[in-house]
Amino acid sequence: MSTLQKSSLDFAKEQDQKDKLAAYRDKFHIPKDSNGKDWIYMCGNSLGLQPKTTQQYIQQELKDWAHFGVEGHFEAKNPWMPYHEFLTDSMAKIMGAKPIEVVIMNTLTTNLHLLMVSFYQPTAKKYKIVIESDAFPSDRYAVESQLHFHGFDPKDGLIEWKPREGEELLRMEDLETILDEQGDEIALLLIGGLNYYTGQYLDLKQIAGLGHAKNCMVGIDLAHGAGNIMPDLHDSGVDFAAWCTYKYLNSGPGSLGGLFVHEKHAYNKDLKRFAGWWSHNKDTRFNMRQEFDVMPGAEGFQLSNPPILSMAAIKASLDIFEEVGMSNLREKSKALTGYFEYLINEIDTDRIRIITPSNPEERGCQLSIQVKHADKSLHQKLTDHHIITDWREPDVIRCAPVPLYNTFEDVYRMTEILKTLL
Template identity: 80%
Template sequence: MTNYTEGLDYAKEQDKNDTLSHYRNQFHIPKDKDGNDWLYFTGNSLGLQPKATQDYIQQELNDWANLGVEGHFEAKNPWMPYHEFLTESMAKIVGAKPIEVVVMNTLTTNLHLLMVSFYQPTKKKYKIVIESDAFPSDRYAVQTQLNFHGFDADEGLIEWKPRKGEDLLNIEDLETILEEQGDEIALLLIGGVNYYTGQYLDLKRIAEIGHAKNCMVGIDLAHGAGNVPLELHDSGIDFAAWCTYKYLNSGPGSLGGLFVHEKHAHNKELKKFAGWWSHNKSTRFNMRQPLDIIPGAEGWQLSNPPILSMAAIKASLDMFEEVGMKALREKSEKLTGYFEFLLKGLNNDKIKIITPSNPKERGCQLSIQVQDSDKSLHKKLTEAHIITDWREPDVIRCAPVPLYNTFEDVYRMVEKLKEILS
């Protein structure tokens, strides 16, 4: 455990010794009307724009202008195989093999496409387990999948809930659910890092619990990719999906990614929806060939991808390739630990951190519950150019992101919170 010290001088000293501090200058930091940097703590919702992104997108615009359709083959980064330029870096970020990863579509679209393959209910084994406070989009996705297959969504949905009086999920309760109802459960679809509490769950154990009852296991990593160290291949989960606009800084609504474990890579019996980008690359343009699905995650693609979005993703992934998740994680744990230290130092009974205190069980988000507060607290922070994330009824989500947030950011945020609360 790091020994933290109070005071601005300590924060500045930590920033001075931070080997990643220069990466902040590679991002556009929003500023107030006087040119002062905002304190931006919402990388968990939308990551900041890398300065290089504009050049990456401009390259593709130039090639489109100068080459037209020939850019598919003659561009500096040919568009035909463009998604392949992202695969290796993305695989490293999520701890996967290249054959297991592809960048495509958006998160909920990918979850639906994956459930076509991995949610194959029978009359007896059809139920789906989600965490009780799953992100709404996940809930809507599984409810509509249940309905699509002819089941009652209320009856078919099982919620893994925190114990009474607690905020966090207990893995033993998931085991109990599977022991009692496992013969009726077809799929576990769990948020690997919970969007509300920031709890980072043990994916390997979830996979073991699900597979012991012959259930498929999928993970939503919207708040995990680029944030926490993921070992998706070793975890044994069947599939996962994530977005790239949060911790991966690819821009609003940018493409997502998906993972399908290598054990499913060559299973031609696996049901899936297909399009021409699912088809064998060597015969794709023969046009009149019977469908020949590409092995691995690429086989879940449907259409040729939006290159401008992929260019923005490439700009970010090139930076991640340079920095590495290990260094990011080390700084993240220090930064979040410092944040927790300062919040506890306020000695305010109204403040409760609902994110796990163990750094191994959280990413860089801290969710701060403020008793008797309403959105006016968030509004006051915003008026002070401190950008946090309000979640009803009384939680402020704050994510000091290691690529661009500083110890001084954290110090100044807590000082302003102290001032507002007093």
């Protein structure tokens, strides 16, 4: 196939015709302009689109609430008491975990704090926390507040894993150097497994190995990884992880998050934690005068009974993931993102460049386009053309061709408009 052909609309349409996942686009509500024409939506890394079944799933719970009242906890079509369990197997497959290691609960930063209660146990000597220098702000705020809570100064206790001068991406050998030099003082590594800004996907197993070699706990934020890449959390050996479900997992704005606690910690009842009645043994939970008996695994980190309406929206999306399978999504994602990268690199300009790794194994579907002398105007012009991307200060347009609902034609049309604007 010649370069001319590959850069053509006909080529993009041909790829869509060959795409075995093409029909799944019709399972989502695609935003439209005033003329009824689909927007080019490349912002699934910020908020995923709504599955058309979501309303039906939520309506079922509203119907059962109206019909049964409190008895819906046991008599609803999907009984509310064990509702979170309906999500566990699908979520575990997406994250590469065992069911005992995963639970859907709370929101991302709340879960990170609860996990740090258990896995950040500083001493006078070993108290520092490592994060990547360009971590998502809420991760930094959470870590700094944990240091403050334990009586440490973040200026001393927070260690940043930084890219080298003139580079955007992190190098694993630099993390190794940090641990070689300060490992005796480091208690925790809390790393964004897929960086929100650059789109770099880090080797979780290698991070876990480096941290554990220095007796550090290792936690991962997978907000931008869940439903995007295959993190294989169990095999990675990380101690814990947390993520949200409203980006690639399409569960609606502000929806619940998920957490992972490795099986090696599952039966440690002495693990320090903040507890609530939903972390208590479900067989005796309603015998109100029982002493606390924590459940094994990730379920033992729950606090309260779950918000069913939010979980219904999650279930609608996870049922689609269960049907498609992450390996099929990753296969299309690599092809779609690779095509997007090819077209961007074909644009004859020095105003933009991709800072996301070119190796498909070191990224998900997000490409971060750095804009020279950025003032956000290019992003605004894209928006004016109904191309929905995501701006991140100081100079990056984040674009995510999501394999569940984006097409090769989306990618082609977006780059043609971008070329014109440039």
